[in-house]
Amino acid sequence: MNARTAAGLATIYQAADVTPHDFDTDHPRVSYVKGRGGTALRTKIACDFIAGCDGFHGVSRASVKPSAIETFERIYPFGWLGILSETPPVSNELIYSNHARGISRSAPCGRCIAAAITCNAASTITSINGRTKNSGTS
Numbered sequence: 001m002n003a004r005t006a007a008g009l010a011t012i013y014q015a016a017d018v019t020p021h022d023f024d025t026d027h028p029r030v031s032y033v034k035g036r037g038g039t040a041l042r043t044k045i046a047c048d049f050i051a052g053c054d055g056f057h058g059v060s061r062a063s064v065k066p067s068a069i070e071t072f073e074r075i076y077p078f079g080w081l082g083i084l085s086e087t088p089p090v091s092n093e094l095i096y097s098n099h100a101r102g103i104s105r106s107a108p109c110g111r112c113i114a115a116a117i118t119c120n121a122a123s124t125i126t127s128i129n130g131r132t133k134n135s136g137t138s
Contacts, residue, residue, distance in 0.1 A: 019059060020052065023050045023063065024068070031044045093108075094108075
């Protein structure tokens, strides 16, 4: 964003009612509303293309005809729990632990630690006195 600002390019923040239009044509555009109440202003931007990077539940996907969407999905037989903790890292290195009932990971990220646990989808993970117990079955 700093490079964009340095280049004198505009970035729109806090836009409401963002809507892609005609994205499947040679003249796509995006409209949005900025401001509230009597000061609200709808603006339209002409585009060369639209990259809908707003996620599965975003306005971009909702604007595409269902017949033009092909979904690829893979369901894994395990769950994933991510934890971000404001504690000193246990190591400066990435740590993995492997077990018959799952894996865990600990990674330093600045002043905190990011940990993740993967286990059987039927597992129950509990913490007793700071120690994690996976009560699932393999």
